[in-house]
Amino acid sequence: MELNKQQDPKLAPDILDEWFVPKEKNRDEAEQVVRPSVSYWKDSWLRLVKNKLAMLGLIFLILLVVMAIFGPVISPHPGDQQVLENQNQPPSAEHWFGTDELGRDVFTRTWEGARVSLFVGVVAALIDFIVGVTYGGIAGYKGGKVDHYMMRFVEILYGLPYLLVVILVSVVLEPGLFSIILALSVTGWVGMARMVRGQVLQIKNYEFVLASQTFGTKTSRIIRKNLLPNTMGPIIVQMTLTVPAAIFAEAFLSFLGIGIQPPLASWGSMASDALPVILSGHWWRLFFPAFFISLTMFSFNVLGDGLQDALDPKLRR
């Protein structure tokens, strides 16, 4: 201190040693936790909320689901009502999204199509989830020979071009809603299985799993209670990316004419029906289904990206 004062008295002339007194220690206070502990899910959620684009996607998705449920109900025209005088009407106060060549209301049909498209996407993703998680979980947990052969099989399936298999299976099956879902799931689960297996392989060597094993916990319980909750983050991300892929594949199939068959309609089949009339200027026929397919894909993609960042434990603070 003395030295400093001699060297540079102008810079710190008034700072006195007496100012610096150690604070009195309080045992009880020291033990108190200042910040409440935040669980993994809450922390992830807080980070997701900060991501504006992902929240936008989430809001769009909620709106889409709400409209898929209530859209056909609030519309004054039933989707299968054919009014021949009202053919090919552009959007108006009466027909919000216009009408098609049979005089059906495009607004109602768009939301009925939304039900089909979203249903296909969600169910296909759920099947992928169940099959993929079970398969990947077993392969990863068992390890060794079992893992080796199970993964060889997956690798071969992984090599098959996805859309080709989907097309092939839907050609063979009777066309319909459930055939499409089945076709989408035949090889769709493979990506999920690979991901889960990789995660399980990593986590099963952690101490808490070892502890569980030492207590003699059943394998199925260890997989369910110890391993899966810790892989849930990547699984959710994978699912938010599977749903739009399935919706796209369904639209693609329906567009080619081997997907959803009338009287059911999906966004893909509506876009396909609209193709011949686009040149005659009936833009609303294509615009609305195409817009909502794109909006759905957009929402799921940005939400998936946001979740990927939010659920990454490495980024946790």
Place this chain on the structure above:
Amino acid sequence: MVTYIFKRFFAMIVTLWLIITLTFFLMHSLPGSPFNEERTTSEAVQKNLEAHFNLDKPLPVQYVSYLKSVIQLDFGPSIKKPSDTVNEMLGRGFPVSFELGMLTLLVAIISGITLGVFAALRHNGIVDYIAMTIAVFGISIPNFVMATLLIQQFAVNWGILPVATWKSWQHMVLPTLALATGPMAIIARLTRSSMLEVLTQDYIRTAVAKGLSPFKIVFKHALKNALLPVVTVLGTLAAGILTGTFVIEQIFAIPGMGKYFVDSINNRDYPVIMGTTVFYSALLIFLLFLVDIAYGILDPRIKLHKGEGK
């Protein structure tokens, strides 16, 4: 390296065999025969037709003979167009589809990398936001929607480009653009993120400290390493482009392989479905194989000869 290539080659053959078998039995599990529609044919004619297309033998015999002919690259005749063999259709359609696919890949790679690099260089700037907005739209808009939007704008409203078919370079613009936006968006995002990572590395700082021109740093030093992740997705992108040609060729009435494939599905022309499926799969699997090998050669960190892929 050699053992790795050999192993991958073997896996490729197994996958191919699986596809041929799967296609064969799926097609033959369908109820009814392809000649059921023609009610006028007498029983004798029916028998003759079945004999001609080898359908009167037991299934395993048919399978073996199909496998044999496929190995000899003979995919058999078409049932609905008796004058055509599947090989002739592939011979006519493939060059067109190949042209479309290659053009698309070229456009997607060049524009995707350019967008990605500029986005990374102007990280969080205006250019970055614009590039990533384009990328998000590219991923969100399905190619058949893109195709119809492009036709509507360029061909119908403005009349600067032809609506359909495949004749001059003007005809190629719209289909290529429609097919390229998706892959372009994926490449742009990948390039951007890996470029951002590479730009923070020490050797880039060294290059800057040496006083190299920014152009040289980006294109000679950074891009080389930033492109490795892009190489890995090329196989999947090629697969996407290939299946994308089904709808694009349908929309633009391009006489390529995809159009034959879709027509054969709608006509239930089983030998053509089988032939094109096998051909497509072979092409794709071979592409994936090439990409894997190329990746191994390009990235010196990957040692292919020992302990790979565990």
